[in-house]
Amino acid sequence: MAMSGGKENGEPMMEMNTTPLIDVMLVLLIMFIITIPVATHSIDIDLPVATPPTDTPPPVDPIRNKVVLTADDKILWNGTQVDGPGLANLLKQSLTYPTEPELQYQPEAQASYELSAGVLQIIKAADVTKFGFVGNEQFRDFGK
Numbered sequence: 001m002a003m004s005g006g007k008e009n010g011e012p013m014m015e016m017n018t019t020p021l022i023d024v025m026l027v028l029l030i031m032f033i034i035t036i037p038v039a040t041h042s043i044d045i046d047l048p049v050a051t052p053p054t055d056t057p058p059p060v061d062p063i064r065n066k067v068v069l070t071a072d073d074k075i076l077w078n079g080t081q082v083d084g085p086g087l088a089n090l091l092k093q094s095l096t097y098p099t100e101p102e103l104q105y106q107p108e109a110q111a112s113y114e115l116s117a118g119v120l121q122i123i124k125a126a127d128v129t130k131f132g133f134v135g136n137e138q139f140r141d142f143g144k
Contacts, residue, residue, distance in 0.1 A: 058077050058078055058079075058080035058082065058090070059078070060090055060093050060094045060097075060101070061078060061101060062097050062099070062101050063101055063102070064101055064102045064104060065077065065078055065090075065094060065101055065102070065103050065104070066078055066079075066103075066104040066105075066106060066134070067087070067103065067104070067105050067106070067119065067123075068106045068107070068108070069106075069107040069108060069111040069112075069115055069116055069119060070108050070111060071108050071109070071110035071111055073111075073112050073115050075087055075115070075119060077090055084118065084119075084122055087119065087122055088122050088125070088126060091103075091122070091123065091126035091128055092126060094128075095126065095127070095128070100128070100129060100130050101130065102130045102131075102132065103123065103128050103130060103131045103132070104132055104133075104134040105119075105120075105123070105131065105132065105133050105134065106133070106134045106135040
């Protein structure tokens, strides 16, 4: 291994050796990175508390229950919205009482005929025997 102390013609080397300068810069960089404190700023956020879903079916009255069909195709059981299978379950539950509760059926004037026929089919399939139409007197002058 030959070492060069200058150029071959004997002139001294005029370029600066940057290797030690780079080493010193890297050491300083590492020291600055180590000595800088970690940013520990925290922001408190109040998140909403999760509540369990309340998918409990509406209660079945042991005396009288009312099914209402609305103009916007909703089925209401004692004022609470239910769907077709939910209505079937409530009807089955109502038949478990020693005395079958009365089921009142009241479609609104603008209720869908298809929905009305479907609900009547669900009621018929549940084998409800105490069934009655209520509120028909409000339609007495509907067609006039």
